[in-house]
Amino acid sequence: MNKIAEKTLKSKKILICMHVDPDGDTIGSACGLASALKKLKKDVELYSSSKIPDIYKFLNYAEKVKHKIEKTKKYDALVALDCADSKRIPDFEQLKKQCKIIINVDHHIDNSLFGDINFVKNISSTGEIVYELIKMLKVEINKDIATALFSAIITDTGNFRYSNTSAKVFKIASDLVEKGANPHFISTNIYESKTMAEINILATALNKIKIVFNGKVAYSALTKKEIDKAKAIEENMSSIADFVRTLKGVEIAAFLRETNDGKIKINLRSKNRNVRIIAKELGGGGHTKSAGVIINCSLNKAINTLLKTIKNKWKQL
Amino acid sequence: MNKIAEKTLKSKKILICMHVDPDGDTIGSACGLASALKKLKKDVELYSSSKIPDIYKFLNYAEKVKHKIEKTKKYDALVALDCADSKRIPDFEQLKKQCKIIINVDHHIDNSLFGDINFVKNISSTGEIVYELIKMLKVEINKDIATALFSAIITDTGNFRYSNTSAKVFKIASDLVEKGANPHFISTNIYESKTMAEINILATALNKIKIVFNGKVAYSALTKKEIDKAKAIEENMSSIADFVRTLKGVEIAAFLRETNDGKIKINLRSKNRNVRIIAKELGGGGHTKSAGVIINCSLNKAINTLLKTIKNKWKQL
Known part of the structure; x- marks a missing residue:
């Protein structure tokens, strides 16, 4: 049996950690693993330093996520999900002292292997790895687990559109649907729960698209004033860069906006x-097709720095 | 062996017909079936009364589709794909005279069974039925067939988001990817080949969304003038209604616009x-989750007629 499955089975009190600004992959993986470990009678807690976006609240355990862990608490294991580096968990150094072992489960190619045990594979999503892990733990997948893992997988495959969507991803999706995941229900929650603020900020961003480098690069940049006018918050803007990428011929899409603390957040697709x-060049990180800084x-x-960097690095991209 | 497979195998010269205003399901099914029948050395022609949208031009055979059939030509079989009624093929009465047998392959629940043989099943897509048919014909699925059928299936499942997305659909998708279908390549062509006209008309439509019936119904309506200003044509507007539906709490979404000949086209989701x-009440048709008139x-x-009809029929919907 895999070492990670063995260590998980030996642990009794487990802290499952998500990354900062949690997305569907880290949240779905955490909720799915929590449901599975509960079936093994483990004492499980979920932790995220930031708020869980409303669109994921339909997942079992999403409402039970803790945003603060008392410094006196002790755990047998900390399981980090979808974190390329321990820095993605802001309180990691403190939490490490409270946990006997660190288990690092992730699918980022540049994972820093910060765990005592690392289960890192370059596949579609951490959800796909957790699916494997649950199989290793010999837990039968129920509707809650299936729903959570399906959510994780669709988040990081762009609902089966990105190049990491393998035949195996579809095989797993088929199994998860058989076990009770409802694609329509899940995608309605994740993709069809938009607020008018989200629609307004998208319309604003679409109206400001600029196309450069002979149609190969497109970007949209919004000021704090424009964002406030649309009454939009950060989680309303997570899919705008994806939308800019849908332009024909566009190879690189970017969405830039002023944040509340006067910095500039850039999503690259x-x-x-x-x-x-x-993203790396500018001090950020991420995946090959989706990164940020x-x-x-x-x-x-x-804007100028970004375009200059794209121009300089073009041949390596 | 199924009667339809038997009749197809006996036919030598086959005319494959798509429905008017062809979508990915009718086009993908036609191209996939054409590739399969070619492997059986059949003499195949494809016919669509209307233009094939540019986003489907990457499919093998899409460039060979005929838009006119000479009245003197004779065929052993006409295979209608994705046509709920023979009226969906404008020249059907003439073509019928030129073909020995009519084979009707479709997934619409209200199919009028106009064929001499009807292969009608209430499943995800005509693409899924053609997949079954090709299995019956014992043709090995190659990359061209897989790509075409994958395109058909994603069109009518909203890329695996609609409620017709079954475990079986994912199993078929997995098989098609194994046989060479590339989800990223296909979805880039279909979903990420938007023109600026498409982006502009979407932004215009989003800015005009009206929410009624306590947030349960949302619609956007555009005049011919607004459409012309965005330089949009009909195929640029096919996904706007889907977008209106993404609003949280919205159960019914509509997109209305003035057509070139002064009528009003309504998409309902x-x-x-x-x-x-x-749609039926107003003289149109379609599926339960996607219809039009x-x-x-x-x-x-x-707008008034539509809202009144929704109000009157609400309890039956």
Whole structure:
């Protein structure tokens, strides 16, 4: 049996940790694993330093996520899900002292292997790895587990559209649907629960798209004023960069906006180029087709820096 | 062996017909079946009364589709794909005279069974039925067939988001990917080949969304002038209604616009209600979650008629 499954089975009190600004993959993986460990009678707690976006509240355990862990608490194991680096868990150094063993489960190619045990594979999603792990633990997948893992997988495959969507991903999806995951119900919650603020900010962003580099790069940049006018908050803007990428011929898409603390957040998306190189160059990270960075300058300066970096690195992307 | 497979195998010269205003299901099914029949050395022609939208031009055979059939030509069989009624093929009465047998392959629940043989099943897509048919014909699925059928299936399942997305659909998708279908390549062509006209008309439509009936119904209505200003054509507007449906709490979404010949085209979408009843009432048709109609009146009159009909029929939907 795999070492990680063995260690998990030996642990009694387990803390499952998500990354900062949690997305569907880290949340779905955490909720799915929590449901599975509960079936093994484990004492499980879920932790996220940031708020869980409303669209994931339908998942079992999502409402039970803790945002603060008392410093006196002790755990047999900390399971980090979907975290390329321990820095993705802001309180990691403190939590590490409270947990006997760190288990690192992730699918990012550049994972820093910060765990005592690392279960890192370069596949579609952490959800797909947790699916494997649950099989290793010999837990029968029920509707709650299936729903959570399905949510994790669709988040990181762009609902079966990205190049990490393998035949195996579809095989797993088929199994999860057989075990009770309802694709329509899940995708309605995740993709069809938009607020008018989300629609308004998307319309604003679409009206401001600029196309450069002979149609190969497109971006939209919004000021704090424009965001406030649409009454939009950060989680309303998570899919705008994906939308910019849907333009024909566009190979790299970017969405930039002023944050509440005066910095510039940039989401990068690509069809076939490696935008992780761009993000890394600017001090950020992520996947080859989806990466991001926050930089400290004006919006116009950020646009210029981004375009210059894309131009300089183009041949390597 | 199934009667339809038997008749197909006996036919030598086959005319494959798509429905008017062809979508990915009818086009993908036609291209996939054509590739399969070619492997059986059949003499195959594809016919569509209307233009094939550019986003499907990547499919093998899509560029070979005929838009006119000479009246002197004779065929052993006409295979109608994804046509609920023979009226969906404008030249059907003439073509019928030129073909020995009519084979009707479709997944619409209200199919009028107009064929000499009807292969009608209430499943995800005509693509899923053609997959079964190709298995019956014992043709090995190659990359071209897999790509075409995958395209058909994603079109009518909303890329695996609608309630017709069964465990079996995912099993078939897995098989098609194994046989060479590339989800990223296909979805980039279909969903990420938007023109600026498409982006502009979407932004215009999003800015005009009206929410009624306590947030349960949302619609957007565009005049011919607004459409012309965005330089949009009919195929640029096919996904706007889907977008309106993404609003949280919205059960029925509608998109109305003035057509070139002064009529009003309405697309209806729902999360859980039956919009086919609304479309039928107004003289149109379609599926329970996706239906449509063209009516002859002013835009304001159309909005009023639509809202009144939804109100009157609400309890049955």
